[in-house]
Amino acid sequence: MALTAMVVGLALGCLLPQGPSFHNSNQGAVLIFFDGKWYQNIALNGYRWDSILGVLKGHYQNTAFFPLYPLIERLLITIPGMGSQYGLSFLSLVFGLWSNLAFSRLTLRLLPERSAFWASAFFICWPAACFLWMGYPTGLINLCAIYCLQGYIEARRFRAAIWCGLGSAIAPTMVFVAAALCLHSALKWVKEDTKPREIPKLIAFGLLSVSGLLAFMAYMFLKFHDAFVFIKAQEAWGSSPNFVGHLVQFLDPIRYLVVFGFVVRAVDGVLYHHFLATETGRDTVNIAFQLLFDFFAVCLGIFAMSRTFRRFRHKEISIAGLFVVLGYLWFMVSTTSYFVDGIRLLYPAVALFLGMGDWAAKSKSRCCALLGVFLLLLVVETALVKAGYSVI
16 A cells, blocks of 8 residues: 555656756656765765865765665665666665564564554555655664564564664664663663673673664764764754753743744745745745644654553563654754654654554554555655655
């Protein structure tokens, strides 16, 4: 169903008025869009960093992106005929399908059969599934999160740390998962009054869980003499306040409602200023829709994960999901970005889908309604991407 929805979305996208990214950041794009083109750039050209341009907003550089996925793309490109957009799209789709299979197997272990079926359906049809063919590492991140959590609940800590460490070389999301599992391990150690000789194992688990990030930082230091280049490069997308400013905005409830200001502006523009008649106006409406969409995705995630925490024995899965959400809110909502990328960055919060599956399985109407909404949104998101609008 998800693949059908995306095909329909691609067809509809050809009928929509073109967005600003159609001729700018996504010029010539067929299947690889937005961040996917940055990963492709790294795979083809390696990392580049200009310290002067790095402090200027709008001057984007590829050092903002983590290395493992473009490294895999670089290996793929060595195969004749696989360096095209179609080959790179196929790679991201393979990881997406693999992660879907891995999640389905995990749910069968944790949930009753009916709840497991619907949790898997929601995961597969999550509106962010459109990123699974766009050259993004979304599928691989999901896969690392799933195998990491599966290894952890099976008490195979080394395997869990390996998968988490690999994930930390793909995106910072997995660092939040690592932090959650390290906290859970430490609390379990204190509660069980384990012998002090276990401390080195805890430290080794923590280091191995973020080994990919540490390796990336070491590489940045050796190449550019600055281990935090990837953080500085992200300033081009939006400025970040200092720690105190972060904390104040993170705890400010009004801050979370700013998104509705964008929505009011977009509605006013459509009704009174003919926004839909201009490319810029249409993009403004799209951004307002994306921000509102992401806001409700976060709310749904919090509700579903709270249910998972209450009803399931493996609390570590819920804690990991909570850390993913809090980490997202810290780095997005407490800066100038608001609810950017929420629908995609919440994907590795496995507890979200377990909770939705458990809740919806109580009623057939809930299941069908929620799945229908997800499929409709997946069609819309895919169409907007194809037409050249920012899907965040």
